[in-house]
Amino acid sequence: MMSVIAISALIALAAGVYVATPVARDGARVAGLVIAGLIALGAFGAYLVNGEPDLSGQPYDVLIERLRSTEPTQLTPIEQEERLRDAIRNNPEDIRALTLLGRFLARTDRELEAIGLLQRALRQGEDARIYSDLGEALVNLNEGQVTAEARRAFRRAYELDPNIPEPSFFLGSAAYAEGDRAMAATYWTDIINRLPTDDPYRAAIADRAADLLSRPTGGPGADGEAPFANAEPGDIEAMISAMVDRLEMRLDDDPGDLSGWLTLARARMMMEKPAEAREALETARSRFEGQPGKLALISALESAFAFEETDA
Template sequence: MVWLSVILAIIGFAIVGYTVWPAARLQPRWLAPAIMAGLIVLAGATYLAGGQPQAPGVPYQQAAAERRAANPADLSRDAQMERLRDILREDETDAVAWAQLGRMLARSERELEAINAFQRSLRLDLNARTLSDLGQTFMNLNDGRVTDEARAAFVEAQRLDPDMPEPSFFLGLGAFQSGDIDEAEAVWLDLIERLEDSDPYKILIAEQAFQLLSQPQVNAEAVEAAAASADFDPGTRIAAMVQRLEMRVESGEAGFADYLRLIRVRGMVGDDPGGMATLADARARFADRAGAMTILDLLYAALQSDEGQGE
């Protein structure tokens, strides 16, 4: 932009000349401002005619070209994200690039930016995977809670792709967090039953379902109050919990989660034979539930391994 440089130089010299040349002050007061205004207008017109206000500079273009030519796997995370932004600067309608950018931002714990990227992608392409990623990002932003926004994303993802395991799992987790253990159990067992044995999610979900469903159901306030008393005895409370669970099992009122709790609590107190006996009862009781049997088979293998190590 040679002409622009010349005009800017003239403006600079005019300002200096007006300041140091006494004769310039004898001219009409309006003349200098008028000349300056004209030069500024001329400079602006020259720039708009030949310049590119939105065009990146040459160094950026060179860096962008190098990023685009490189194997993404060889780039740092920041460089990979900048590469995706390069793509989006050229085409803001690339839904895949927006979704990929959202995933990278989420992994970098930049949840708010990730949510914006996912939403941009979804406005272009309503995709089950992106919806599931959006829901999980909402959860990460809220300490693992399945919020209303996360739940809505999972519901829509499940509608679009019923076979995707993550939305169902997290909807079950939402039910669990809200205190509806029976609903969570039903969702997870159905999901485990539907997954193929070769699907790696099957074992992961079965293990997570056990960890959650087997948590002892206790009143936190009552436990805190009891712990403050002088005669608090943890062993007595655990024994009472075991007795309540045993009574539910013997009466036939126990659900699948009750069996899991009893197995877990017996393991906590070192009663491995009692845990194995409860496991055998559960396998007989839920033999017709493939999802339940997957969890129980994992428990059996774990208990057998523990017994082998103890010998």
């Protein structure tokens, strides 16, 4: 603070004297003194109206030095982000910094930049986790749509490490969106098989997969809208009944269709026939014995029904 005031005072005085010198030289010393004083004091007064002499500056060099010397855990998220950016500036090929920053940005809705960073990291060396993060960022950027680019990233991640849950989940989602339920079920049950039973991802994937695979195909509600949303109330029962009949016939021909069994159980629940729904699930359970992934999906749907019954 003192230095600002001292320097300002010196400059003000010098300026005042410089302006007043011609007047003082002309013999009007008092007038010169008044002019110098008014300029110096006036400038100082005008400065102090809004001046903050005690507020120090924060050049970036000083800031980043402080961030570098602080434990990362002590830093705020924004400071951590800046430290990662600093690391990348110093070493543009720093895979760890590129990946961490990419993930951070992807989680804070800055997918475009995140994608660029993750791609840069991948140019330094392939890594299943980074491919998976890249795929997720691409999905988020495209509002949930698994684009061809995202699919390529997930596929490569899956090839490098099939034990990571996200690539399998999203590849299954992509297959499901294209109407390939069998492929979707394969991806999902495969990853459920691989994950430990206490992994929270396992239950989450099973719940989601069971919900999707049990939805009626081709008819109302197939594209994510509520089943039979546009149907007249009187028609719903007849439509469900017809659909159930078709499903039963199809399962007679192809009893290995997991999605079919799940859909049948769901349809029977909609027809308020819980015992028959349970029967369908039990049949499926016995059909897929020894296949823990598929059994997990059956259990997940059963749990959902139990919840609905309690709820009702």
